[in-house]
Amino acid sequence: MEDHFSSIRFLLISALIVMVGVIIASMVGMGIQEESKGMAKPTFLFLWLFTSTGKLFSFVQFIGFFGPLIGIFLGFDSINRERVSRTLSKLLSQPIYRDAVINAKFLAGAAVIAIVLVAIVLIISGLGIRLIGVVPGSEEVLRLAIYLIASILYISFWLGISILFSVIFRSTATSALASLAVWIFFSFFISLGAGFLADAMAPIGQSGAGMDPTLVVKHEQVQRTISLLSPMTLYSDATTTILDPMRKTTRSLILMGPLERLSLSRFQSPLPLLQSLFIVTPHLVSLVAITFLCFGICYLVFMRQEIRTV
C-alpha cells in the first residue's frame, strides 16, 4: 500500500481525477446557483452537484466512465511486476501463506480506491457547500454513502480484472493492454453491439411511422438485456437512481405500461431512500457478485500457478 501512494503513476491519476472533480463541481455549482436564483430551493439540491451534467458531463458519469481506469492502473502489473523483477519467488519463500500475497494486493488496491473516492467526494461537497450554500440533509449524506460504496465496489471489480490479467500474463504490457481492451469492450462496444443485435432481432424502421408496437418493445428489451451485461450499465443505473430521488425506475419509458406512466406523472414527489434502494438492489447485488467472482478467479489461478522463475 505504501507502494501505491508513493508511485508517480498513482499521483498522476488521482491528480487528474481530483482536478476534473473540482472543475465539474465548480461548473455545476455555478450553474445551479444561477438556475435557482430567486426561486425556492428544490429538495435534494445538494445531490445535483454530483448528477447534474453541467456543460459536459456529471461527476457520476465521469467516474462511471473513467473510474475503471483507476482500478486498472492500480492492478495491471501487481503480480507480474514481482515476477519480472524476480521478487516473487523470494517473496514466496518467506514464511507467509501464498494467498496472503494476492489478498494483500487486492485489499491494498481497494483501500487506495476507497481513500481516493472519499477524498474526491469530500472535496466536491466542500466546494459545493461554498458555492450553492446548501448543507446536505441526513438522507442526502446516506445516499452519497451508498453511492460511494457502489463506486468502490465497481472500481474494485476493475482492479480485480487487472490483477487477474497480471496473474495470467507474464508481461506487464500485455496485461495492461488486455485490461484496457476489456474496459473498451464494456464501455463502447457492448452498447453498440446491443443496438446492432436489437436491430437484427427486432428490426424497426427509421421513419417511425407505422411501427409495430410489440416490435419496438422487443427491440428495447433486447437492447436493455444486452447492455446490462456491462458492469458500467449496472453501475450507472444503480448510482443515478440512488443519487436522484426523482428517478423511480431504471427502465426506459417505452417499456412502461400506460398505468405505470400515469402513476409516474401523477406522483412527482421524490422517492424515499429505502424505495430507491429497492429499485437498484439487483444492480448492487450483481456488482458485489461480479467483484467477488472476479477476485475469486484471480485467487484460484494464482494459487494453482507454478512458481517457475524462468
Next chain:
Amino acid sequence: MPYSSGWGGVKVENQAIIEAEGLTKKYGHQIAVKNLNLQIREGEVFGFLGPNGAGKTTTLLMFLGLTEPTSGKVRVIGFDPTRDPFHVKEKIGYLPENVGFYDDMDARQNLQYIARLNRIPDKISSGRIDESLKVVDLLEEVGKKVGTYSKGMRQRLGIAEVLIKEPQLIFLDEPTIGLDPDGTNRMLDLIHSLGREKNITIFLSSHLLDQVQRICDRVGIMIKGDLVAMGPIEELAKKKLGVDKEHYTLEEIYMKYFKEA
C-alpha cells in the same frame, strides 16, 4: 558469534537435515526429476551439479514447498515441505537465481521488508540487518537505492537477506552466475565462511565446477533429472578416474559422468 544461538529449530547432531526418497516431478510427460534419493547432513556444504535444465532448480523448489512433487517423500529440517511449507520456510533461507529486489528502496528497506514478512520485531531486526550487511560487506552502500547496485552487490545483498532470519539451512541457486572474477571470489569466500564459521548447512546448485570444488564437502551430479553420482569429490575421483590419479579436477569427473549419461 551472533548466529550461534536462538535458531529454535530441531537441533540434531550430524543427522540428515534434508532427506529425499524416490522424489519425482513430472511436467506433463516430461520428467524433470527422476526418483531422487538424497541425504544432506547438518553442517555440510553440498554442491549440486548439473548442466542447465537438469532439474536442479525444480529440486530446490520441491525442498522449499514451492512446487509439489509428483511422487516421493521429502523431509527438510524435520518437516514435510508440501504439507507444512510454513515451518520449512521459517527456518531456511533461499537465494533464487538472479534474485530480484525492490529497486526503488535502499538496502535497509529491502531487508526490513523481508524481516517483517518473517515477523521479526523491528527492534531485533535492525541489529540483525546491520550484522548481516557487515558480513556481506555492504555497510557503506546501505543508503543507495538497490537499483544502482552492481550485479555482485545485488548477489551479496541476497545473502544478507537470507541471513536476516538466521536460517539453519540455506539454498543457493547458481549464486555466482554472471559475476566477474573478483565478485565470484568474494561470493565463494562468503559462502565458505558461512558454512565453516556459522555452521549453517549450505545446499548450493551450480554448473560452475571449479568453484564447487573449492568450497564443497560433498557433491551430487544431476543429469537430465537423474542423480548419477553423489559423494565427496575424492571418492568420486577414485571411482571414475582410477585410484592412481593424483591431480584431478571436478570437471574431469563430471565430463565422464556426462558422457555416460
